[in-house]
Amino acid sequence: METKMVVEKADLTAFEGDSGGYYIWSNAKTPLLSELKLAAGKLLLHPLGFALPHYADSNKIGFVLEGTFTS
Template sequence: DLILSSKKADKTIVEVEGVGGYYTWSSTQFPVLSQKKIAGGLLVLQPRGFALPHYADSSKIGYVCEGT
């Protein structure tokens, strides 16, 4: 089994000071991701940060870890 939550995401996609950022776990660091044809990402929003909705041609699951 692969548990990404205990590992730091190793690739920064975008980071904006005071807003947040999007980070991923690379398949070079975690080969099982490419073997299983999946990806993992972490979206961090600072207070009052906002992420625009977007279209993706793949299934996604998202959940909130903490916040109000």
């Protein structure tokens, strides 16, 4: 099986608002996700943006690519 590993932009917008947006890679455009039974999304928060806590019935891994946190 040959695997195509290319970085592509997310192709679906789940939500977009003043505080940021949530973008999704669809299984139709990224078949490797289907094969591996994975999903991929990107949460983009603007300065002072806030994401509400939520429940999910699956495990998630998050990475902070840039920015700061103050408490």
